Amino acid sequence: MLAFTFVSTAAATTVVYSVAAASLIMSSSSSSTSSSSPLNIYLARHGQDEDNAVGILNGHRNQPLTSIGMRQASTVAEKIRSAGLTFDAIYSSPLQRAHQTALIIASEGQCLSSKCTSTHGSESAVQVMDQLIERDFGKMTGTPTKEIRSRCSGPGELLLTDTISYFLKPEGAETFPDLIERASGVIEDIRQQHEGKDESVLLVTHGDFGKMLYSAYYQLKWEDVLKQFHFGNSEVLILSKHSTS
Incomplete structure (x- = not known):
């Protein structure tokens, strides 16, 4: 039996389960309505990769x-x-840090339904979804995180939180509104394929994009979501207990 601690957010009651190397974050929107065939969407962020370990902004860098x-x-x-x-x-995102995480969860978690294994087989249960890729960091790709503030020092270039400094518009990077648009497309695709079938789906993705999936699902301002919580390595976020209309 899991033990949970309740935390309030603007969108929902959030339940956080913490262990030494991972957290389970469960969120249910107050605006959600029950369905006879609920769709449960889980998000997992990949484990620590080589860039995370040394404080490098990875974006589309494909580190293990x-x-x-x-x-x-x-x-x-x-x-x-x-x-x-x-x-x-x-x-899974196509980047290997996410795909490796998804494969480990699938192989060690004994978490595949009979429907999943009969359709894909246990060896190929993880399906790559290109749209789950991390934000393109543009010219900030490969930059040490400690240099974010000095490189993005102009007006409106940063959003500061208790844990992270978010750069907003460096050359060549996706903006957070760009990510919201992409995330909305992912959610729509998942709903079209799985809603009404009483199914649970796991999406293994990344920090910035995972938070924008949360933002798009609950139709929250991206600025507010960035300030609400940190989506750390190997945390799991439940977007819904019941599908929404």
Whole structure:
């Protein structure tokens, strides 16, 4: 049995389950309505990769998990197994840090439904979804995180939170409104494929894009979501307990 601590957010009651290497964050919107065939959408952020370990902005850089990241993914798999969660589909970003995390969860978590294994087989249960890729960081790609404030020092270039400094409009980067548009498309695609079938779906993605999936799902301002919580390595976020209309 999992133990939970309740935290209030502007959008919903958020339930956070923390362990040494992973957290399970459960969110249910007050505007959600019950359905006879609910769609449960889970988001997982990848484990620590080589850029995370040394404080480098990765964006589309395709770095693998570190040994710590692999252990984090294994811890998530164990918590999912202990919670008795099963998924009818697992989708992953094409970047290897997310795909490796998804494969570990699928193989170690014993979390694939019979529907999933009969459709894809346990070895190919993870489906790559290109739209789950991390934000394109543009010219900030490969930059040390400690240099964010000095490189983005102009008016309106930064949004500061308690944990992260978010750069907003560097040359060549996706903006957060760009991410909202992409995230809305992902949610619509998932709903078209899975809603009304009483299914649970896991999306393995990234920090910035995961938060914009949350923002798009609950139709929240992206600025507010960036300030609400940190979506850390190997955290799991439940967007819904019931599908919304």
